[in-house]
Amino acid sequence: MKKQILILPAIMFAVVAVFAFRALDKSGQPAPSALMNLPAPSIELEPIPRFAGPFDTGVPMGEVTLVNVFGSWCVFCLYEHPLLLQKKEQGLTILGIAWNEPPEASAQWLERHGNPYTMVGADQRGFAIAEFGVTGAPETFVLDKNGVIRFRYQGPITEKDWRRDFAPLIARLEKEEAAPAAAR
Template sequence: MNKQLLIFPLIAFGMVAVFAFRGLSINGQAMPSVLIGLDAPAVELDKIPRYPGPFDPSEFEGEVTLVNVWGSWCVYCLYEHPVLLRMAEEGVQIYGLAWNDTPEAAAKWLDQHGSPFTAVGLDQTGRAVAEFGVTGAPETFILDKAGKVRYRHVGPITDREWQRRLKPLVRDLEAEAPAEPAS
């Protein structure tokens, strides 16, 4: 009887250990998106005072662009922000989608930290982020010259992530020939 009581905790511990080690091998940055290969969704955004925008998907055509979902309430967005500013200085076109904010809070945050965005819009209802399939902020989508979603990055973009993964992808997309217009 005593041996049977000892086996149950060992089996339970073994199962927990298997799931824990499996969880450690999951790459949280590489989340697939149903939008990959599709046009960026047309979304309605509100204006943020003193900043250019909002924007629509027609602005994405012709250049490789990034759509960055952020919020003034988001701690990781603050961590990512200096990287976005450097990316913008390098000539990367970044469109901002402020999520679950007020126009005043978003403008104040941009006033305080600077804006890396070519244009920025505000999604107070959550409909726009739902169209993009966003699971949390920050989240960034890389669009090709035709305005099609080619990559989804979940979480803050770090310098390392930018240099090793995203910048080479942006360069490759910039080197691609522009898509032929549909006839």
């Protein structure tokens, strides 16, 4: 009987491990978003006090755009923040979704660390991030010129990640023509 009791936790661990590894693709990254190659969800959020708004992902920007989910409570968000500031200075359009916190907390965090966002909105209840299928912060989506999700990245973006995953994709998407406004 004691052997059976000891074997049960090992079997349970094996089952959990199999499901965890199946959730990863061959690169070790989480499986891509179910929204891949579909228009980004149309989300309107209240703006963060003292920062640009209103926030609306439903209107394609006509340029390659990042949508970045962050929170002032998120240590890894602070880790990737300097890179986002740098990319904004280089002219990239970045939309920010402040997740699961009062708008004033987001405002104070952005004032302290800088604002990389063209527009930033508050998602206090998590409805917007649910529309995107976000599993945690930080999480970043690349939208093409027509507002279609072309890439999803979970976790903090490093310079290596940028060079490997983001830069080549953004360069390719920049060369594509945006659909006429009437066709969107």
